[in-house]
Amino acid sequence: MTTAHDQMPSSNAVPPGALLWGAATSAYQIEGAAHVGGRGASIWDAFAHQPGAVERGEHGDVACDHYRLWEADLALMSQLGLRAYRFSVAWPRIHPNGRGSINTTGLDFYDRLVDGLMARGITPCATLYHWDLPLALQEHGGWLWRDTARYFADYAHSVTQRLGDRVKFWMTLNEPSAHTELGYVMGVHAPGLRRGEHYFAAMHHQLLAHGLALEPLRANVRDAQVGIAYNLAQIEPATDRSEDQEAAIRADVFAHGAYLEATLRGHYPADVAVVMPADIVEPGDLDIISRPVDVIGVNYYLRLLARAAPLREIFGYTTELVKTRRPTAMGWEEYPAGLAYWLNRLQSEYPDQTIVVTENGIGLPDRLGPAGVIADTRRIDYLREHIGVTLAALRAGVKIGGYFVWSLLDNFEWQCGYRPRFGLVGVDHHTQQRTIKASGYWYAQLIASGNLE
Numbered sequence: 345m346t347t348a349h350d351q352m353p354s355s356n357a358v359p360p361g362a363l364l365w366g367a368a369t370s371a372y373q374i375e376g377a378a379h380v381g382g383r384g385a386s387i388w389d390a391f392a393h394q395p396g397a398v399e400r401g402e403h404g405d406v407a408c409d410h411y412r413l414w415e416a417d418l419a420l421m422s423q424l425g426l427r428a429y430r431f432s433v434a435w436p437r438i439h440p441n442g443r444g445s446i447n448t449t450g451l452d453f454y455d456r457l458v459d460g461l462m463a464r465g466i467t468p469c470a471t472l473y474h475w476d477l478p479l480a481l482q483e484h485g486g487w488l489w490r491d492t493a494r495y496f497a498d499y500a501h502s503v504t505q506r507l508g509d510r511v512k513f514w515m516t517l518n519e520p521s522a523h524t525e526l527g528y529v530m531g532v533h534a535p536g537l538r539r540g541e542h543y544f545a546a547m548h549h550q551l552l553a554h555g556l557a558l559e560p561l562r563a564n565v566r567d568a569q570v571g572i573a574y575n576l577a578q579i580e581p582a583t584d585r586s587e588d589q590e591a592a593i594r595a596d597v598f599a600h601g602a603y604l605e606a607t608l609r610g611h612y613p614a615d616v617a618v619v620m621p622a623d624i625v626e627p628g629d630l631d632i633i634s635r636p637v638d639v640i641g642v643n644y645y646l647r648l649l650a651r652a653a654p655l656r657e658i659f660g661y662t663t664e665l666v667k668t669r670r671p672t673a674m675g676w677e678e679y680p681a682g683l684a685y686w687l688n689r690l691q692s693e694y695p696d697q698t699i700v701v702t703e704n705g706i707g708l709p710d711r712l713g714p715a716g717v718i719a720d721t722r723r724i725d726y727l728r729e730h731i732g733v734t735l736a737a738l739r740a741g742v743k744i745g746g747y748f749v750w751s752l753l754d755n756f757e758w759q760c761g762y763r764p765r766f767g768l769v770g771v772d773h774h775t776q777q778r779t780i781k782a783s784g785y786w787y788a789q790l791i792a793s794g795n796l797e
């Protein structure tokens with residue numbers, strides 16, 4: 345992905361084409377069609393149907409029905425003037441059992457989607473894994489099972505062999521740190537496991553999967569731009585006590601440093617390595633994990649506060665949300681300075697990489713108003729501020745290749761169900777009616793005119 349910081353003027357105007365402007369989604373959150381087209385079950389199908397797992401008992405069986413309405417959604421992308429669209433491929437649509445036989449109907453779906461994007465001049469950007477592990481692999485432990493990494497590489501081969509002639513931008517994993525923490529340590533996401541020790545195997549095997557997948561991906565995709573979309577929060581000490589300051593450093597190492605350093609420098613930071621069980625990392629693993637990549641994907645949303653928690657073995661810290669008078673529908677604080685912090689930190693720590701903001705957005709309780717308008721002015725302010733800091737970093741010389749709003753559509757927000765709405769386009773999940781929000785029109789004019797005001 346080429347960057348544009350050389351072409352940036354010093355004013356607030358964005359030269360058209362300076363950044364790849366896009367929007368992002370993920371398969372389980374929008375596709376629906378859970379039992380259609382030969383798709384196998386995923387861990388989210390099982391988890392979401394467990395009583396109490398998701399608010400109001402909601403699930404992604406239908407979601408935004410994008411599997412059926414994909415052409416209408418392409419038309420919306422054109423209307424917004426998107427230059428790029430980041431979607432994820434559902435592993436259980438391609439290998440319904442996680443391994444072995446290929447479901448060509450699943451590949452056909454993404455093939456049509458990619459052709460539709462290209463026909464409209466929208467760059468397709470694919471993510472191979474956005475948390476919907478085939479349930480059949482979970483029966484062996486999911487990411488606790490080393491072989492899952494090998495099957496992921498086979499799956500990557502199947503997908504890139506089919507789409508790699510047209511899709512050049514690939515994220516292997518979405519937010520492996522969040523998947524580990526929420527799914528394997530806290531148990532609030534699928535697969536719903538709850539044990540601190542799971543951190544090591546769940547992390548290491550996802551990262552090994554990433555490294556192993558790079559081989560088929562490079563072989564099948566000429567000029568591929570590849571990376572991981574990392575979830576990066578700014579972590580600060582909850583108080584000025586020295587133990588909380590140490591906790592903040594440690595939280596940053598476990599949530600971010602381990603993932604960044606293993607993939608980009610081939611080692612786990614000392615604080616993680618020293619508590620890593622001896623049988624998890626095999627000789628040669630870190631060479632595989634740190635195979636060269638082209639892009640650092642940044643999924644940025646919030647700031648966290650860390651506190652020392654000596655009784656929380658292994659970690660020794662806890663993190664909490666910042667209390668704010670105006671929380672988002674997720675209970676999060678708006679903190680654009682944290683995005684600036686991460687863009688600058690990544691540029692200084694990993695200067696060879698191009699950075700792409702692969703997700704950034706705000707969950708709100710948007711409602712359809714009179715005359716069919718969704719007046720989400722708070723989202724416009726949020727985007728203006730976050731895009732503003734992104735452009736300021738670009739002007740200051742940070743190599744940034746693109747910016748993707750999370751999300752194109754109001755979608756299934758995991759354990760929160762359909763309550764928090766992240767879309768540039770509103771979705772009525774009863775009728776599947778789509779409505780472009782005020783923020784969608786605002787983003788369209790930004791892309792077309794380069795005017796951030």
Ligand code: IFM
Nearest residue numbers: 370373519643703750757
């Ligand atoms: O909806 C999620 C997405 O799946 C991963 N990144 C954060 C988003 C908002 O919570």
